Amino acid sequence: MYFAGIKEENGMVRTIVRLVAVTCFLSSTWWACGTETPKSESTAEKTVDAGNTDKTVVDKKDTTEVAPEPQPEPAKPEPRPEPRPEPTKPEPVADGGHESIFEAKPEGDGPDLVFTGLTYWKDTKAIFEQKCNRCHLAKGGIGPFPLTSYKFVNTYKQSIKTSVANGTMPPWQADKSCGTYTNDISLTPVEKAKILQWVDQGAKEGDPNDYVAPPAPGKLGLDRVDLTLKMKKSYTIKKKPDDYRCFVLDWPHTTNKFVTGFQVNPGNAKIVHHVIAYIAKKSEVAQYTKKDPNGDGYTCYGTAGGPAGLRWLGVWAPGVPGAGYYKDTGIKVEPGSKIIVQLHYNVLPTANESDLTSVDFRLEDSVKKEAILFPYTNPQWLRGQNMKIAANDSNATHSFNLPLSFLGLVAPKVKGLTIYSAMLHMHQLGASGRLSLGGNQCLLNIPKWDFNWQLIFHLSQPVKLGMSDSVGITCSWNNSAANQPIVDGKKRTPADVYWGDGTFDEMCLGIVYMTCSDAAGQNIDCPDLSSLTD
Template structure:
């Protein structure tokens, strides 16, 4: 998946610092009179800057300044010198001892020394004929067939620092559609914190459109999901470049599906303007050889106050009989994150998929595995992942001009909450077949074995279901709860975050927590919303699970 570059926040900060200092200028002597062996821009430096810095620092790029010409580089030479020496540019987080990724931005020690020596020698320009053509990463998605956005712009709620809002994209999928890539063009990069795109299946389309129509403003409030089922189709964070799926692969869209953008706006309580973010889609006409999916790995946890190295660990056992290949991964934490990793365990051996030992929230992206080095995942494997957080007083974020006092921090999507999450992009053989329900036998089990007031029995009926049932069941329960009993549903999520370090899709582990430490909260929530569930009022949430009450 050809994605890349991360957030411009650090670049903007460095740029501001550069304006406060005196920019480097060429030596007063004529650089053409320097020693014949001295470095020159065109022969020695330009190829390095174009290859290693051109992705951000080009016209229309994320960098706050261009570094495409001799004059531009000279003007910012002092900042370039400082950034190279500090190791802050070019930015690249993954540990090379884990694995190599496609398109790594690692300037070699030799290249660093070449640029630094050129600056020290006076920055001779040299002969333009010596230049080596280097094409920077493209900012354009190939094969765009659709450009979509919300039917009307939405103005984020500036009264709250974090505004979560779902926008229904103005596109209809009348036929099965094969998406081969996408690109996000944010309306206001200063407030668009991240976007998750969900493909809502036809079973949730009516309730989705009803929620959109019922809201007085474009879209509807949402948190954590679309609220109407569906799976992630793509993720965007500041700095994301065009995403192109591997050759002969596509995300398969079922006819009648709807595309929803779950927006997270971080206004900081300031002034917000209407957002007109757009999504560009690339499609293919024929069915692909490989189907793309993007499951999320995430778990419940709660970080104690003042703990400088709190680690959470999760595992997900794979029981899907279909073998898949991981081709890209996006690790994600927030401001307290320090270390994050993901590996596959098979027959007692571990294969590292991604590891970042010095997390920086400002530099996050999809990391594409090299072609031929995709990681196979099959039944019997276990995906294990962990995150380490620093919740000490010295590592607290600044809010309203003051550093926060350490307190417990639970899992959540707010900037001041935390997450231990991996978006795992996979491919598997595409087989045309009638869609099957994720939980085909669960409803019959519940009707024959469970009393309506027994929520734990309802969960027990999922134990013999396919793994896809776990992917949709707990989000469906939470969605139903949020629709009719939000306070009780929030109490369940809060208890799980505090007491249950389990992956969101691990129904058995979550069920144990709901039967134990979170029994009171779950029973109160179930008693509140189960009448709505059995009355069919939550069918939209349970539609992706194949459950209709």
């Protein structure tokens, strides 16, 4: 069969794309099942008809704390290829939704904004509180230093200026001209201009009486945790540099539950590359518990293997905070199921590392719309060397367009989809990526890919599609000498790179959170794609 040519070690989505291959063979029109745009053609897909634990700070003058030693300014990132021209964004469909974690503030362009007399208390403290201090806390934050007081901010002002100017902080990659997202943590043009000009004007502290508290930002992570599942024991990494390990975790509930939010608590964040949670149904449990009888996990390059490999429950990559799924939607977990948690560890050959990761869930007894996480890519990229990223190519590009008509062959009752959230996955050579609708409408555009911040983007309004529509994906990579990852203090030598599970291989994977509807537009269950692994 088609997938016989795919090596097992390149199996990240081996079962994911089986459904595409199966339906294409059923229709005997493989080439109608999707097209790849060569680099020499137009950059848009071919169009298909589309519907530190520092002291706790005080509130005002901050006179008692001692700022830590300044850290050197972060180096500016290597230049990336210029982003491609963006198509028109799709027309959204009003349908309830995520609550925005920040107030929308439409403003003018940053370069035209000029401010004078800027001070910390009057102008920038509120910005740091709303956009930075969920991570840059005095205690327990994931940021490398706190930004919770004037003394700290003044200490790191040049590093702040560099990061804000080049757009690396706050870590938000999505192009706003493509769409709007409820979890947008980026600076507005006014906020960015105020921070940069405040530093340039001497970073004055000002008068505490000028301070006006901003609206409280949304909580980082889930608003509540109803269930936490933890690895049964600490796992010591066995394979280096890449170890893919699946752990079988017990699901305790005796009635149907719907997962409406998901987050990961990496036990050893410096080695956890990504985490995917899968559902193994009761009838499938025996085959997985046999692989992991003692809680030590089992090797699982690619997915969890078997039918659970297409039944995604949640996904995490560096920088992804926990979040709730779209209002009134959720992914069903039946009683007697097991949760398979796959962890990809990346460890230096000389390192001795271990990990004890846990995952959190928000649960409901019922939802109005049952959803699935649907991962998609070009199945041909998994075959041999079809997704070549040549050594020293600073702008290698691959695109694929998938007509949704294939889904009708798998599930004839499904006549429509609604997409609520989307994300991209590449590795360290990634430069930019885009998800599109109908070949020329933008769903998600990331003009500057950052491997360390792979966020899932929640659409402000869901987008509805029909079976005549299509979903596209485009990825670009920078495989030049200047952009190579550093290993043991040295940059790797450029080499041809292809699809693979290893950190130094590459991927181009789109993931959407969606629900399904029938011909009357009524919500119906999406097909269980795991049936295609039988």
